[in-house]
Amino acid sequence: MVFWQLTIDANDPSLLARFWAQALGYQSTPPTQPQTTWHAHFRGRLGGQAAFEDRLFDPAGLRPPIWFQRVPEARAGKNRLHLDIYPTGRDDALPQAQRIEIVEAKVAELVAIGATVQRRTRGDDPADLFYYVTMHDPEGNVFCVS
Numbered sequence: 678m679v680f681w682q683l684t685i686d687a688n689d690p691s692l693l694a695r696f697w698a699q700a701l702g703y704q705s706t707p708p709t710q711p712q713t714t715w716h717a718h719f720r721g722r723l724g725g726q727a728a729f730e731d732r733l734f735d736p737a738g739l740r741p742p743i744w745f746q747r748v749p750e751a752r753a754g755k756n757r758l759h760l761d762i763y764p765t766g767r768d769d770a771l772p773q774a775q776r777i778e779i780v781e782a783k784v785a786e787l788v789a790i791g792a793t794v795q796r797r798t799r800g801d802d803p804a805d806l807f808y809y810v811t812m813h814d815p816e817g818n819v820f821c822v823s
Contacts, residue, residue, distance in 0.1 A: 690731035690745035708738035
């Protein structure tokens with residue numbers, strides 16, 4: 678088994694950690710279950726702190742942690758990797774209008790906590806219906822909601 682975490686360069690790691698915690702439903706403390714050596718490692722690294730300011734964890738302990746690594750330089754150009762958020766759970770059985778409503782509700786939530794909308798893209802071919810919104814987090818990193 679391979680353990681991995683997602684590392685994202687940041688000028689203000691705590692700002693991005695707060696944003697992404699709300700966006701993804703992650704938390705700033707390692708979960709206690711399932712009991713893994715990595716979760717124990719991260720709990721040990723907390724020392725006397727109540728929570729990390731620059732790390733996030735899936736509360737269920739199933740998805741990879743995220744570390745916002747402080748870097749001095751600003752982001753230059755387009756991200757080579759970005760997150761896609763699926764508030765619909767990728768349930769293609771839902772009618773497109775209902776999926777769009779769910780996506781737009783998540784977009785509004787993300788805008789309220791500091792994201793910006795770049796563009797909306799919609800495919801209306803009956804054989805390939807899709808809708809997604811390209812956004813930027815508070816430091817300008819691109820991500821999509823679909």
